[in-house]
Amino acid sequence: MDDPMWEGSGVTLAAPLDVDLTARPVGDGVFVRGRLRTTVRQACRRCLASVELEVDDVVDMLFDVLAEDEKEAEGEVYPLPARGDTLDLRDAVREQLLLLAPEFVLCTEECRGLCPTCGIDRNQDECNCVPVQAESPWDALKNVTFD
Numbered sequence: 373m374d375d376p377m378w379e380g381s382g383v384t385l386a387a388p389l390d391v392d393l394t395a396r397p398v399g400d401g402v403f404v405r406g407r408l409r410t411t412v413r414q415a416c417r418r419c420l421a422s423v424e425l426e427v428d429d430v431v432d433m434l435f436d437v438l439a440e441d442e443k444e445a446e447g448e449v450y451p452l453p454a455r456g457d458t459l460d461l462r463d464a465v466r467e468q469l470l471l472l473a474p475e476f477v478l479c480t481e482e483c484r485g486l487c488p489t490c491g492i493d494r495n496q497d498e499c500n501c502v503p504v505q506a507e508s509p510w511d512a513l514k515n516v517t518f519d
């Protein structure tokens with residue numbers, strides 16, 4: 373859960389990541405299919421409260437020998453190391469989980485968010501801030517009095 377691989381990813385794990393994968397050879401590559409299960413913790417887009425969401429999905433990853441210039445273009449295809457007999461799945465698993473985690477979350481659909489003026493959580497408290505209005509060139513006239 374607190375593995376450095378999640379640092380800076382924008383996703384925090386609230387439960388251990390359960391990875392259940394099967395690998396089989398395909399052509400010159402390796403096809404990996406399986407299931408990723410965990411709970412991710414993200415901040416509500418409006419009030420920043422932490423929200424926990426279960427992620428449980430099937431992922432497909434193809435590891436193949438890629439020419440250098442193809443590496444950037446391919447999406448679901450990951451480079452297969454030219455040497456060695458181990459396959460490091462960390463980067464691919466990390467990327468797949470980030471794809472599964474929702475980009476924006478709300479604590480509830482009705483979340484009222486934070487007051488843009490005083491920062492109070494409007495789900496829990498009321499404030500007396502006047503909604504900020506854009507200045508208008510006519511504002512000066514409000515103070516003009518006619519005798």
Ligand SMILES: [Zn+2]
Nearest residue numbers: 416419479483
């Ligand atoms: Zn919220």
Ligand SMILES: [Zn+2]
Nearest residue numbers: 487490499501
């Ligand atoms: Zn306020």
